Amino acid sequence: MRFAIVVFPGSNCDHDAYHAVTQVLGHDAVLVWHKDTDLGGADAVILPGGFSYGDYLRSGAIARFSPVMGCVAEFANAGGPVIGICNGFQVLVEAGLLPGAMCRNRQLKFICEHVSIRVEQTDTPFTRNARVGQVLRIPIAHGEGSYYALPETIAALETQRQVVFRYTSPGGELDERNDLWNPNGSTAAIAGICNARRNVVGLMPHPERACEAAMGSVDGRTILESVVATLATQGVLA
Amino acid sequence: MIDAATVASHGMTPEEYQRVRDILGREPNLTELGIFSVMWSEHCSYKSSRKHLRTLPTEGPRVLQGPGENAGAVDIGDGLAAVFKIESHNHPSFIEPYQGAATGVGGIIRDIFTMGARPIALLDSLRFGELDDPNTRRIMEGVVAGIAGYGNSIGIPTVGGEVGLDPSYAGNPLVNVFCLGVSKIDDIIRGQAQGLGNPVYYVGAKTGRDGIHGATMASAEFDEDTEEKRPNVQVGDPFTEKLLLEACLEVMATDALVGIQDMGAAGLTCSSCEMGSRGGVGIEIDLAHVPQRETGMTPYEIMLSESQERMLFVVKRGREAEVERTFAKWDLHAVRIGQVTDDGLLRVRDQGQLIAEIPNTSLADDGPVYDRPTARPSDLDDQQRLDLDSLPLSVTPSDTLLRLLASPQIASKRWIYRQYDHMVRTNTIVPPGMGAAVVRVKDTSRALAFSVDGNSRYCSLDPYRGAMLAVAESARNVACAGGLAVGATNCLNFGNPERPEIMWQLVRAIEGIGDACRGLGIPITGGNVSLYNETDGEAIRPTPVIGVVGVLEDASRVRGRTFRTPGAAIVLLGDHRPALGGSEYLNLIHRMVRGTPPPLDLDAERALHRFLVATADSGLVESAHDCSEGGLAVTLAECCFESGGIGVEVDIPTPAALTPSSELNLLTTLFGEVATVTVVSVPQTGLSELLAQARDAGVPARAVGRAGGERFRVSVNGERAFNYPLAEVEKTWSNGLARYFDERAA
Numbered sequence: 001m002r003f004a005i006v007v008f009p010g011s012n013c014d015h016d017a018y019h020a021v022t023q024v025l026g027h028d029a030v031l032v033w034h035k036d037t038d039l040g041g042a043d044a045v046i047l048p049g050g051f052s053y054g055d056y057l058r059s060g061a062i063a064r065f066s067p068v069m070g071c072v073a074e075f076a077n078a079g080g081p082v083i084g085i086c087n088g089f090q091v092l093v094e095a096g097l098l099p100g101a102m103c104r105n106r107q108l109k110f111i112c113e114h115v116s117i118r119v120e121q122t123d124t125p126f127t128r129n130a131r132v133g134q135v136l137r138i139p140i141a142h143g144e145g146s147y148y149a150l151p152e153t154i155a156a157l158e159t160q161r162q163v164v165f166r167y168t169s170p171g172g173e174l175d176e177r178n179d180l181w182n183p184n185g186s187t188a189a190i191a192g193i194c195n196a197r198r199n200v201v202g203l204m205p206h207p208e209r210a211c212e213a214a215m216g217s218v219d220g221r222t223i224l225e226s227v228v229a230t231l232a233t234q235g236v237l238a
Numbered sequence: 239m240i241d242a243a244t245v246a247s248h249g250m251t252p253e254e255y256q257r258v259r260d261i262l263g264r265e266p267n268l269t270e271l272g273i274f275s276v277m278w279s280e281h282c283s284y285k286s287s288r289k290h291l292r293t294l295p296t297e298g299p300r301v302l303q304g305p306g307e308n309a310g311a312v313d314i315g316d317g318l319a320a321v322f323k324i325e326s327h328n329h330p331s332f333i334e335p336y337q338g339a340a341t342g343v344g345g346i347i348r349d350i351f352t353m354g355a356r357p358i359a360l361l362d363s364l365r366f367g368e369l370d371d372p373n374t375r376r377i378m379e380g381v382v383a384g385i386a387g388y389g390n391s392i393g394i395p396t397v398g399g400e401v402g403l404d405p406s407y408a409g410n411p412l413v414n415v416f417c418l419g420v421s422k423i424d425d426i427i428r429g430q431a432q433g434l435g436n437p438v439y440y441v442g443a444k445t446g447r448d449g450i451h452g453a454t455m456a457s458a459e460f461d462e463d464t465e466e467k468r469p470n471v472q473v474g475d476p477f478t479e480k481l482l483l484e485a486c487l488e489v490m491a492t493d494a495l496v497g498i499q500d501m502g503a504a505g506l507t508c509s510s511c512e513m514g515s516r517g518g519v520g521i522e523i524d525l526a527h528v529p530q531r532e533t534g535m536t537p538y539e540i541m542l543s544e545s546q547e548r549m550l551f552v553v554k555r556g557r558e559a560e561v562e563r564t565f566a567k568w569d570l571h572a573v574r575i576g577q578v579t580d581d582g583l584l585r586v587r588d589q590g591q592l593i594a595e596i597p598n599t600s601l602a603d604d605g606p607v608y609d610r611p612t613a614r615p616s617d618l619d620d621q622q623r624l625d626l627d628s629l630p631l632s633v634t635p636s637d638t639l640l641r642l643l644a645s646p647q648i649a650s651k652r653w654i655y656r657q658y659d660h661m662v663r664t665n666t667i668v669p670p671g672m673g674a675a676v677v678r679v680k681d682t683s684r685a686l687a688f689s690v691d692g693n694s695r696y697c698s699l700d701p702y703r704g705a706m707l708a709v710a711e712s713a714r715n716v717a718c719a720g721g722l723a724v725g726a727t728n729c730l731n732f733g734n735p736e737r738p739e740i741m742w743q744l745v746r747a748i749e750g751i752g753d754a755c756r757g758l759g760i761p762i763t764g765g766n767v768s769l770y771n772e773t774d775g776e777a778i779r780p781t782p783v784i785g786v787v788g789v790l791e792d793a794s795r796v797r798g799r800t801f802r803t804p805g806a807a808i809v810l811l812g813d814h815r816p817a818l819g820g821s822e823y824l825n826l827i828h829r830m831v832r833g834t835p836p837p838l839d840l841d842a843e844r845a846l847h848r849f850l851v852a853t854a855d856s857g858l859v860e861s862a863h864d865c866s867e868g869g870l871a872v873t874l875a876e877c878c879f880e881s882g883g884i885g886v887e888v889d890i891p892t893p894a895a896l897t898p899s900s901e902l903n904l905l906t907t908l909f910g911e912v913a914t915v916t917v918v919s920v921p922q923t924g925l926s927e928l929l930a931q932a933r934d935a936g937v938p939a940r941a942v943g944r945a946g947g948e949r950f951r952v953s954v955n956g957e958r959a960f961n962y963p964l965a966e967v968e969k970t971w972s973n974g975l976a977r978y979f980d981e982r983a984a
Contacts, residue, residue, distance in 0.1 A: 009477070009480070010391070010477050010481075012391075012480065013393070019664060051391040051392075051480070054391060054476065109383075109657050112660055212664070214793070216669075
């Protein structure tokens with residue numbers, strides 16, 4: 001299968017996603033320049049991490065206007081699997097493909113470290129291979145990753161089971177106020193969500209950084225391999 | 239039109255000005271004076287250090303590029319080169335910590351990709367005053383945020399570094415940034431102009447009035463008016479540099495370029511005359527074409543601006559369109575501003591009108607070289623005297639250990655590196671805080687290990703030996719990780735060289751670096767000198783910082799500092815003969831910097847490094863950690879920290895020189911410092927093999943105990959010195975630095 005990895009000016013995890021998909025998982029990938037207006041026949045789309053447009057103004061706020069975002073929205077509206085990682089999540093939120101907003105981390109500092117996230121939902125293309133309650137060890141690296149949404153939006157996300165990942169203890173315990181377990185102070189310890197149709201997923205942690213033992217964890221493979229399995233069962237893959 | 243006061247305000251001596259007149263055969267105009275003044279500044283010309291730097295060993299079988307280019311380069315196998323350099327951004331970081339540090343990062347990154355290499359790792363060597371001072375905390379917080387702000391955004395991982403705290407840096411913090419990139423050997427590009435009529439391009443950000451006279455500022459001391467120098471500090475834009483990086487690498491992948499140089503210190507002036515000088519050609523530019531951020535800029539300001547994120551290219555004639563196309567793709571300016579000529583002159587025009595005309599070589603190479611007088615500080619003999627018998631031994635070994643572990647100098651640096659994206663590019667196989675940093679080289683089996691080190695207390699007590707110890711420690715850290723040292727870069731931070739005592743420190747330190755590098759077989763491929771690190775006449779301690787780069791042939795053999803398996807045997811490699819001179823113990827417990835630093839035997843050091851690399855290659859040794867500040871007790875504790883709770887039980891024999899046992903000898907055994915000693919762990923089944931191999935290699939080795947359990951238990955000659963729950967001592971160490979910045983950690 002083929003992944004499209006969108007390259008915005010300032011994307012800096014595009015090469016990492018490309019490496020994980022092609023070298024580690026053995027699939028095809030194409031880097032799609034943000035000024036392009038087609039996705040190169042891809043089966044799934046990755047919006048990678050980085051600092052698109054320097055994150056000036058607000059993370060993801062300018063990238064949403066890139067020409068490529070039109071076809072990403074089209075692809076998503078047609079039910080194609082789309083994952084936004086870190087800055088990619090921020091872009092999806094700014095583009096209105098996912099609800100909510102990102103605030104500065106609670107301690108107002110950039111945080112780069114391995115965290116534990118609990119899989120809450122497995123009926124998305126990116127969590128199909130996981131178990132509900134499974135705890136994944138995956139790094140975060142962001143300064144503006146504290147997820148925020150109005151209480152009614154949060155309530156709706158919960159009712160419609162759109163919270164896909166939460167920050168927890170290594171044992172899977174939840175405590176929103178605990179700085180160790182919910183390091184950026186996200187509302188309801190939300191680390192990742194999906195849209196109502198469940199085909200668009202955004203998360204702050206970096207699965208592409210957790211695909212090889214040498215990098216300290218292979219838990220990120222579960223997320224990337226899930227979409228491969230999903231597309232295989234849907235018969236998209238020959 | 240140019241009077242003595244104007245000359246002086248440009249930081250030039252009357253003799254230097256006379257030399258300018260002799261070169262030109264006439265009076266310079268103001269723009270020409272400005273151009274000469276920045277190129278002949280200490281920062282750009284190395285006029286005080288050049289004579290001495292020439293004595294450093296710069297050649298070796300793997301060296302592809304020694305000093306004199308934008309960065310050095312060594313062959314790392316598989317047709318690849320490691321391109322690396324360290325540079326200081328001390329003065330700007332004091333005036334404006336965030337931007338000073340950020341643009342320091344931006345500057346060294348440009349030096350690396352200018353050579354055609356993709357930067358893959360950053361390290362920082364930082365020095366601050368003591369953290370009880372709120373102003374020091376402000377500076378440190380700003381510097382760390384600036385490094386994070388730039389490095390994280392551009393997407394180059396900050397994988398390691400070191401921090402030192404001493405009151406002498408309170409008014410003069412040091413920010414030394416090391417960057418390393420990887421390139422195909424054949425793709426290395428040099429900063430040379432060549433080919434009559436080839437177009438000269440300006441690419442990147444627009445030119446503004448920021449940073450004018452930055453190089454001159456970095457060549458003077460600070461006083462109470464320093465605040466007024468804030469406009470001299472440049473402002474960084476990592477986003478533009480990210481675009482510049484990608485666009486440059488894309489253009490470099492073609493063969494459309496002749497040469498390229500970044501506009502760093504002294505901006506357009508330095509890049510144009512250095513490229514011309516290296517290529518033995520002239521460069522003619524017209525400033526009217528230079529993209530400008532502000533209106534009404536004079537030629538003087540345009541030539542001296544240190545606006546960031548700009549480069550100068552010489553492009554092959556006929557290939558202009560494809561170069562311009564690539565930059566247009568990345569939304570960057572690429573503007574033809576001139577061409578290469580054959581007369582060796584830097585000729586600057588403004589809308590055709592001649593503004594300046596100076597021989598490139600006289601700017602770049604023929605600057606003044608001083609053989610400044612040196613004098614051994616008259617109080618050095620006194621400082622080297624250490625009367626141990628009069629030390630009040632009121633602090634027990636147990637309390638001493640806790641105080642050392644809680645001191646920010648030794649404590650965990652997690653508060654810092656957690657703010658750095660140290661994982662981006664997915665190469666970091668040994669993260670920060672675990673000894674030397676190690677990154678793998680994708681598409682090969684190899685990895686690169688690097689460490690930046692320097693101990694300024696040692697250097698103030700004996701700059702020669704202190705500098706040698708810095709080289710040895712850096713290479714030892716690399717060897718602990720399993721890397722064979724292949725090259726080094728140095729950053730020399732000192733006070734005012736016009737003072738003979740400072741100049742003596744500088745000369746002795748360079749001699750020490752040279753002798754250690756020769757003894758260990760490590761060539762110096764480049765570096766940076768930062769002088770005039772003084773405020774109100776108070777100089778920093780002499781601070782040579784060494785960055786050593788090593789190669790691991792097999793990345794999977796990489797080794798960290800922490801114990802891996804409970805039950806493993808603990809072995810001391812090297813001759814453990816500790817002493818208290820210049821130690822962290824004396825500094826912290828007795829507030830005293832006295833005595834002489836530990837002796838260094840280069841043959842023993844080299845044998846130890848070879849042995850460490852060999853036992854990494856064979857997989858025999860599981861972990862290795864260098865014994866440095868805080869002595870063996872701290873080293874053993876660090877082997878346990880972040881191991882996942884593996885404790886230790888060891889019994890250390892008192893070194894022969896320290897018998898009979900006494901409180902002082904006990905403290906010396908535990909906290910005394912020593913070179914050429916490493917704590918390693920080895921599975922019990924491999925212990926006798928390790929001891930036998932060490933004997934054959936001529937490396938002293940002694941089994942002192944075993945890893946395991948949940949306690950930190952250390953005895954000396956069978957007598958218990960510490961018995962702590964590991965979690966308790968680890969917490970002390972974990973919070974030692976963070977508690978100054980985060981009330982939750984206090």
